[in-house]
Amino acid sequence: MKNKIGRFYLILGIITTICGLYMLLSFRTELFLDLGFSENICLLLGILGGVVFLLGCGLLSYYLILSTKLDKMAEIEEKDERNIAIRGKAAEILQLVTAGTNLILMIVFLILSLDTAALLLAGAMLIQIFISLAAFVYYNKKM
Amino acid sequence: MKNRLEEIRKSHGIRQEELADTLGVSRQTIGSLENGRYNPSIILAFKISRFFGMPIDEIFIYEEGTDEREA
Numbered sequence: 001m002k003n004k005i006g007r008f009y010l011i012l013g014i015i016t017t018i019c020g021l022y023m024l025l026s027f028r029t030e031l032f033l034d035l036g037f038s039e040n041i042c043l044l045l046g047i048l049g050g051v052v053f054l055l056g057c058g059l060l061s062y063y064l065i066l067s068t069k070l071d072k073m074a075e076i077e078e079k080d081e082r083n084i085a086i087r088g089k090a091a092e093i094l095q096l097v098t099a100g101t102n103l104i105l106m107i108v109f110l111i112l113s114l115d116t117a118a119l120l121l122a123g124a125m126l127i128q129i130f131i132s133l134a135a136f137v138y139y140n141k142k143m
Numbered sequence: 144m145k146n147r148l149e150e151i152r153k154s155h156g157i158r159q160e161e162l163a164d165t166l167g168v169s170r171q172t173i174g175s176l177e178n179g180r181y182n183p184s185i186i187l188a189f190k191i192s193r194f195f196g197m198p199i200d201e202i203f204i205y206e207e208g209t210d211e212r213e214a
Contacts, residue, residue: 082172
């Protein structure tokens, strides 16, 4: 389940159901919560436990009913061509910013006489350029 | 590139969500197409034209001098 809303309902449903069940069991058997509550508090615990348990069951049912729909929506969002285009443009900007930042960092390293760091960064940038060229050649042949 | 998607969709009485579901795209994509902010891929254009049973050039209007790299 990729959708965050779905996960939220699932976790909330499990927690609420367990809490409700615990309260109901405490009310019913008094094995789990032996605190010497009065009869009224015990009854309240039972009613509240029932309500919480039902709420938890409702949330879990809601999750189960919606899970298929949410999964389909998540799949559409992932494969949606506009989203792919947006991700591509964002990646382009990120690549430019990364290259600029690396260049600035290299200049700073050189000014600070951190030759090893500058050399390592230059190596990393060369690898990036090499991978980028290799990917271009690969897709140039493929497309 | 301009298009008549909104007009055609409304004339068929279809909501954006329904069209998006049928075409397998998000509702935002349909909205962006209708507003002219996004140009569809050729596959999506074909899907839309087949869905409405109309030729592509009756839905999408290409104008000379339009920069294809936009959108």
